Amino acid sequence: MATAMKENTAEAPTLTPIKYKENYGEFVGVGENGNLWVDGCDVAELVKEFGSPLFIISENQFRYTFRQFRDAFRKHYPGESEILFANKSNNGIAYRHIMNQEGAGGDCFGVNELYLSLLAGTDPSTLVLNGSNKQDEELEMAVANGLCINIDAMDELDRIDAVCKAQGKDANIGIRLKLDLDPLADREGVAMHGPGTLKEQSDSTKWGMSRAQTVEIVKRALEMPHIHLMETHFHLSRMSNEAMDFAIMAREMITWSGYIRDNTGWTPPCIDIGGGWTFGKWYGTGPRNQIDGDNAPTPDDYAKLCTQEIQAECEKLDLPLPKLRLEPGRSLSGPSGVAVGTVGAVKQGEKKKWVNLDLSTNHLSWSSALNWYYHPVPVVDAMAERTETVDLVGPLCNSDELGQHVEMPPLVRGDLVAFLDTGGYTEPCAARYNAQLLPATVLVRGDAAEVTSVREQQQDIVGRFRVPPRLLASSFANPKS
Ligand SMILES: Cc1ncc(COP(=O)(O)O)c(C=O)c1O
Numbered sequence: 001m002a003t004a005m006k007e008n009t010a011e012a013p014t015l016t017p018i019k020y021k022e023n024y025g026e027f028v029g030v031g032e033n034g035n036l037w038v039d040g041c042d043v044a045e046l047v048k049e050f051g052s053p054l055f056i057i058s059e060n061q062f063r064y065t066f067r068q069f070r071d072a073f074r075k076h077y078p079g080e081s082e083i084l085f086a087n088k089s090n091n092g093i094a095y096r097h098i099m100n101q102e103g104a105g106g107d108c109f110g111v112n113e114l115y116l117s118l119l120a121g122t123d124p125s126t127l128v129l130n131g132s133n134k135q136d137e138e139l140e141m142a143v144a145n146g147l148c149i150n151i152d153a154m155d156e157l158d159r160i161d162a163v164c165k166a167q168g169k170d171a172n173i174g175i176r177l178k179l180d181l182d183p184l185a186d187r188e189g190v191a192m193h194g195p196g197t198l199k200e201q202s203d204s205t206k207w208g209m210s211r212a213q214t215v216e217i218v219k220r221a222l223e224m225p226h227i228h229l230m231e232t233h234f235h236l237s238r239m240s241n242e243a244m245d246f247a248i249m250a251r252e253m254i255t256w257s258g259y260i261r262d263n264t265g266w267t268p269p270c271i272d273i274g275g276g277w278t279f280g281k282w283y284g285t286g287p288r289n290q291i292d293g294d295n296a297p298t299p300d301d302y303a304k305l306c307t308q309e310i311q312a313e314c315e316k317l318d319l320p321l322p323k324l325r326l327e328p329g330r331s332l333s334g335p336s337g338v339a340v341g342t343v344g345a346v347k348q349g350e351k352k353k354w355v356n357l358d359l360s361t362n363h364l365s366w367s368s369a370l371n372w373y374y375h376p377v378p379v380v381d382a383m384a385e386r387t388e389t390v391d392l393v394g395p396l397c398n399s400d401e402l403g404q405h406v407e408m409p410p411l412v413r414g415d416l417v418a419f420l421d422t423g424g425y426t427e428p429c430a431a432r433y434n435a436q437l438l439p440a441t442v443l444v445r446g447d448a449a450e451v452t453s454v455r456e457q458q459q460d461i462v463g464r465f466r467v468p469p470r471l472l473a474s475s476f477a478n479p480k481s
Helices: 043-050 059-076 093-102 110-119 136-145 156-167 198-204 211-222 243-264 299-317 330-336 458-462 469-474
Strands: 028-030 036-038 054-058 081-086 105-109 127-130 148-151 171-176 227-233 270-272 323-326 337-348 353-357 376-378 388-393 401-408 416-420 440-445 448-453
Touching (some): 043 054, 043 448, 054 059, 059 081, 081 330, 110 127, 136 148, 211 227, 211 243, 243 270
Parallel strands (some): 054 440, 081 105, 081 323, 270 323, 353 388
Antiparallel strands (some): 388 401
C-alpha cells in the first residue's frame, strides 16, 4: 500500500480564522463595513473588478475544512488514515493544486478528471479511479500512472489485466461493494437516490458488487500476476446526516472484510468509505434546508463514531486495522464558495414578488434539485433587516428558482446577492441552457483574488457549433421557388 501523500508544509500556510461582525464560516462573513467579505476581500469590490455573476472560492476556507477532516480522523484512528478530495465537487486545476499542497489524495471519475489531477501533479498513488462504466482510455491512463482502480463491473478485471499486458505494467485495484446495509433497513434519510430507507436507496443504485461477485473478483485477481488488490470501497452518499449511519456503514465494510477473508484468504488492507459527509451551518443549507444545519455532525463526531465501530468490528472478527480512506467532496469544497449575482428586474405580483438575478440554475444547478437551499445574503449591508419575502430567480426560460420564499431586505436593480456554501458541484455541474455563458471563478486568499476560471465569451458558445455545408445557403432559399 502506498503511503499517504505528505502535505507540503512549505506551501501549506498556517490558518487563523477571521472574526467578522457575523461569521458564515471561518473565512466568510460580514466585514466591518457591513458588506459580505470572503477572507480579506470585500465581495462588492470583487464584483466591480471581475464582473457578475461571479463564483468566489476562499482558499483558506477550503484548506481549513480539509484540515478539520484530516485532523479528526488522525486524532481518533490509531491506524493510517487518508483524505481523498472528491475532485468532482470542484475539479478546477487550482483546487487540485491546493489539495496537493495539503497532502490530500483524490477521487477521480472519468478520463478528464483523471487527466486534470495528473496535470496538477497529484501523486497517482493517492488517487483512485471510480466509475460504473469505465472507458478504455480511463483504464489505460490509470494503469499507465499507477492509480488504484475501484472495480464496479464484472468484466473490468479482465479489461484491466489486458491493459496491463499491453503496457507491460502492473495495476492496483479495489472493489466497490454493494453493502447489505441491513442495520440501516429502517433508517429514512434524505432522498439523494430515494425515496426509501437508506438500505433501499443504496440497493436501488447501480453501484457496487455483491458479496458473491466480490469473492469471485478477489479469487480471480489473486491468480493474476499483474494485479494487486488494494482496497474495498463504498460511498453512502448524502442520504443522512446522522454520524451513526456512517459509522454503521464503516462497520459493515469491516464485516465484509471478514467475509472476504473467510472466503478467499485475502484481507483488504485498506477500506475507502467514500464521501457524503455533511457540514453544519447555523443558518442551514442543503436539501430542504435539513441536513446541513445546526444538527449536522462535525468531522470530529464522524471520526469518533466511525473509528469506534471499525475498531470494535476488527476486534470481534480478529482482523488487523485497515488503512482508512475517505472521499469528502461537498463538505470540503461547499463552504469555501460564494456565488454572486446582480439584481435586474424586480416584479411585484399580486401574491408574490420576484427578484431577478443574472445568476441562474445553470450556475447553481442544485437549487432546483431536492429543493436545495443556499442561504442568500445581500452583499452590501449584509445584515440589513429582512423585511420582504421574495423569490430569487434567474433569467432562464424555466422557473429558474434560486430561492423560494426567502426573506430579504428590499432589493433594487443593481444590488448584489450572494449565495453561501456554493463551492461544491456548482462550476462542475454548470449548464449552458439558453446559451448562457459560464461565470468566472476567482480564488481569494487574504486580500488577493486571482481568476481560476475565465468567464465564458460568446465565442465559446458559438465556436463549438458547426453547420453542415448543405444547410449554409439553403435556409435562405424559398423552398417553393
Ligand atoms: C464515489 C464517490 N466518492 C465521493 C463522493 C463525494 O460525495 P460528497 O461530495 O457528497 O462528499 C461521491 C459523490 O458522488 C462519490 O460518488
